[in-house]
Amino acid sequence: xxxxxxxxxxxxxxxxxxxxxxxxxxxxxxxxxxxxxxxxxxxxxxxxxxxxxxxxxxxxxxxxxxxxxxxxxxxxxxxxxxxxxxxxxxxxxxxxxxxxxxxxxxxxxxxxxxxxxxxxxxxxxxxxxxxxxxxxxxxxxxxxxxxxxxxxxxxxxxxxxxxxxxxxxxxxxxxxxxxxxxxxxxxxxxxxxxxxxxxxxxxxxxxxxxxxxxxxxxxxxxxxxxxxxxxxxxxxxxxxxxxxxxxxxxxxxxxxxxxxxxxxxxxxxxxxxxxxxxxxxxxxxxxxxxxxxxxxxxxxxxxxxxxxxxxxxxxxxxxxxxxxxxxxxxxxxxxxxxxxxxxxxxxxxxxxxxxxxxxxxxxxxxxxxxxxxxxxxxxxxxxxxxxxxxx
Numbered sequence: 001x002x003x004x005x006x007x008x009x010x011x012x013x014x015x016x017x018x019x020x021x022x023x024x025x026x027x028x029x030x031x032x033x034x035x036x037x038x039x040x041x042x043x044x045x046x047x048x049x050x051x052x053x054x055x056x057x058x059x060x061x062x063x064x065x066x067x068x069x070x071x072x073x074x075x076x077x078x079x080x081x082x083x084x085x086x087x088x089x090x091x092x093x094x095x096x097x098x099x100x101x102x103x104x105x106x107x108x109x110x111x112x113x114x115x116x117x118x119x120x121x122x123x124x125x126x127x128x129x130x131x132x133x134x135x136x137x138x139x140x141x142x143x144x145x146x147x148x149x150x151x152x153x154x155x156x157x158x159x160x161x162x163x164x165x166x167x168x169x170x171x172x173x174x175x176x177x178x179x180x181x182x183x184x185x186x187x188x189x190x191x192x193x194x195x196x197x198x199x200x201x202x203x204x205x206x207x208x209x210x211x212x213x214x215x216x217x218x219x220x221x222x223x224x225x226x227x228x229x230x231x232x233x234x235x236x237x238x239x240x241x242x243x244x245x246x247x248x249x250x251x252x253x254x255x256x257x258x259x260x261x262x263x264x265x266x267x268x269x270x271x272x273x274x275x276x277x278x279x280x281x282x283x284x285x286x287x288x289x290x291x292x293x294x295x296x297x298x299x300x301x302x303x304x305x306x307x308x309x310x311x312x313x314x315x316x317x318x319x320x321x322x323x324x325x326x327x328x329x330x331x332x333x334x335x336x337x338x339x340x341x342x343x344x345x346x347x348x349x350x351x352x353x354x355x356x357x358x359x360x361x362x363x364x365x366x367x368x369x370x371x372x373x374x375x376x377x378x379x380x381x382x383x384x385x386x387x388x389x390x391x
Contacts, residue, residue, distance in 0.1 A: 001059045001060075001319065002131060002132055002250060002253070002254055002319075003057045003058060003059055003131075003132045004057075004058055004064070004129060004130060004131045004132065004246060004250050005054065005055050005056065005057050005058060005129075005130045005227075006054075006055045006058075006064055006067075006127065006128070006129055006130075006242065006246055007052060007053065007055075007126075007127070007128040007129075007130075008052065008068065008071075008072075008088065008125070008127050008235050008236075008242065009045055009050055009051070009052045009124075009125035009126055009127075009235055010050065010051055010052070010053075010072075010086050010087060010088055010125060010235065010362070011049060011050055011086075011087045011089060011092055011123070012024060012027060012049050012051065012079055012084045012085070012086065012087075013084060013085050013086075013087045013092075013094075013355070013358070014083075014084060014085075015084065015085040015355060015359070017094065018093055018094040018351055018354070018355050019094055019095070019096060019097055020047075020049035020092050020094075020096050020100070020123060021049060021083075021084045022047075022048035022049050022100065022101040023048070023049075023079075023082050023083070023084050024044060024045065024047075024048045024049065024050060024051050024103065025044075025048065026082045027042075027051055027075065027078045027079050027082050027084070028042050028043075028044065028051060028078075030077075030079075030081050030082060031051075031074060031075050031078040033078075034074040034075075034077060034078055036070050036071075036073070036074040037070075037071065037074045037075070040054075041053055041054060041055075041071055042071070042075055042078075044103045044105065045103065046102065046103060046108050046111065046119065046122055047100050047101065047102060047103065047119075047122055047123065048100070048101035048102070048103055049092075049096070049100060049101075049123065050123075050125065051075060051086075053068075053071040053072075053075065055067040055068065055071070057132075060320075061243050061246060061247050061321055061324060061325075064243055065239050065240070065242075065366060068239045068242055068243075069239045069363070069365065069366070072086065072088070072362055072363050073363045076362065076363050085355070085358070085359050086359075086362055086363070087355075087358040087359070088125070088159075088235050088236060088237055088238075088358070088361070088362040089125065089159060089160065089162075089234075089235070089237065089338070089342065089358055090124060090125055090126070090157075090158070090159040090160025090172060090173070090174040090234030090235055090338070090339075091123060091124045091125070091160035091162065091163055091173045091174050091177070091234075092123035092124075092163070092164075093162035093163070093165070093342070093351075093354060094162075094164065094165050094351070095164040095165060096123070099120065100120055102119060107210070107211070107213070110210055111210070111214075114210070115181075118180055118181065121177060122177070124160065124173075124174040124177050124178060125174070125234070125235040126174065126178070126231060126233060126234060126235055127157065127233040127234065127235045127236055127242060127245065128229055128230065128231045128233075129229070129230045129233070129245065129246050129249040129250070130222060130225060130227035130228070130229050130230075131227055131228055131230070131249060131250050131253040132225075132226055132227055133226060133227060133253070133257070134257070135193075135226075136193040136196075136221055137192060137193045138257055138260065139193070139221045139227075139228045140190050140192055140193045140195075140196050140221070141256065141257070141260040142219075142228050142253050142256040142257060142260070143187055143190065143196075143219045143220070143221070143228060144189055144190060144266060144268070145255075145256035145259060145260065145266060145267070146219050146230070146252055146253070146256060147186055147187065147189070147219070147268075147274060148267050148269055148274070148277075148292075148293050148294045149252055149308065149311075150186050150218045150219060150230075150274075150278065151186075151232075151274070151277035151278040151280070151281040151290070151291070151293070152281065152290065152304055152305070152308055153218075153230070153232040153233055153245070153248075153249070154172055154175050154218075154232050154233070154278060154282055155172075155280075155281035155282075155284070155285050155286055155290055155301065155337075156233075156245065156248075156285075156286065156305065156332065156337065157172070157232070157233035157234045157236065157241075157245055157337070157338075158171035158172040158234060158281070158282070158285035158286070158337045158338065158339040159172070159174075159234035159235065159236060159237055159337060159338030159339055159342070160172050160173045160174040160175075160234050160339065161173065161339040161342055161343055162342060162343075162346065162354075165351075167343065167346070169283070170282055170283050171281075171282065171284055171285030171286075171287065171337060171339035171340075172234055172281070172282040172285065172339065173282075174234050175232075175234075175278070175281075175282035176282055178216065181214070181216045182208050182209075183203060183208060183209055183214065183215050183216055183217065184216035184217065184218075185216075185217065185218060185275070185278065186217070186218055186219075186271075186274045186275070186278060187217035187218065187219055187220065188271075189268055193221075196221065200212060200215065203215075216231070217231070218230065218231050218232035219231070219232070228253060230249045230253075233245055234338065236338060237338040237341065237342075237357075237358070237361040237362065238338075238361050238364055238366075239364070239365075239366060240328060240331075240366045240367060241328070241332070241338065243324075243328070243366075244325060244329065244332065247316065247319075247321045247324070247325040247328075248308070248312060250315075250319065250321075251312035251315035251316045251319065251321065251325075252311075252312055252315075254312075254315035254319070255311060255314070255315045258315070267294045269293035269294060269296060270293075273291065273293040273296050274293050276291055277290065277291035277292075277293045284301070285301075285336075285337045285339050285340065286301040286302070286305070286332070286333065286336065286337055286340075287301070287336070287337075288301065289301065290304050292307070302333050305329060305332075305333065309326065309329060331367075341357070341361075342354060342358075345357040
């Protein structure tokens with residue numbers, strides 16, 4: 001079984017007006033006293049209005065869901081103790097009053113010196129999935145084969161339509177904001193692991209990167225763990241949605257490893273097609289037609305999701321994830337992305353309704369539990385972590 005781990009970033013909001021509040025240190029201190037949390041599971045982020053969690057290494061999607069729900073609920077309780085609420089949204093829906101506090105770590109301070117406006121506007125939250133790989137060579141092969149699918153992951157995970165109180169018109173505004181860093185977006189095509197390392201070294205040598213942690217490609221090799229890290233997704237409103245994406249990412253990587261070993265042809269769309277596909281994914285989510293850069297053609301979003309499911313079907317079944325992921329995909333196509341649900345809440349009842357939905361959905365149990373099926377026993381962390389420890 002190929003193991004995986006998930007990181008999630010959250011905002012801390014004033015429950016009265018939705019303004020981000022700089023209480024991360026207090027919330028983390030309170031989290032340390034929560035019996036459901038273990039050392040190192042709640043981590044600092046670049047800004048003091050954010051916190052991050054990282055699951056232990058998991059073998060099953062059940063474990064992923066149990067750990068995320070456990071951590072979301074415990075950190076939410078710590079936030080409430082400090083007069084704020086935890087929100088699993090991809091971008092801050094309302095503006096801060098004044099400058100945002102940067103976390104007092106040398107690396108974050110250096111980033112602020114390099115790009116102060118970008119850091120001030122880094123009010124965005126992602127979901128990162130780490131999947132174990134046999135070696136770095138296999139990891140680079142995986143990155144090459146995942147490139148055409150990264151825009152669809154952006155579309156399926158879109159959960160950041162609002163910014164400073166306005167509708168951006170984009171389903172994933174986080175993708176636009178994060179894409180302004182110098183080394184970001186869809187990674188280039190690499191010859192092998194040596195080529196990957198040489199090109200990263202070149203970026204370091206010319207000063208484009210301060211360190212390897214500043215590689216913000218949507219798929220990259222972890223420098224700390226034997227994993228590929230997929231960073232294309234917004235954080236998800238619901239645990240179920242995060243479980244869905246974790247299952248699809250693992251299946252994509254499993255499929256890529258199998259294809260590489262079998263010598264299957266590599267799809268390598270032109271960079272401009274990939275860039276356009278990503279822009280359309282961030283703009284529309286699943287609400288309009290998307291670009292399939294492999295063909296290339298404009299297709300219905302649901303059809304492209306269907307092609308993805310065909311592509312990873314064997315891997316999902318081999319992992320025992322097929323029925324669960326298929327059901328969650330059907331629900332996603334029926335109910336819409338987090339972006340669609342945020343917009344619907346704002347349209348229905350304004351900021352109050354949006355904040356109520358964020359508070360409820362962030363810590364909601366999976367639907368099977370809400371419908372009366374008995375929950376599984378709480379998962380206990382194993383040694384090791386799936387996360388990479390910060391942006």
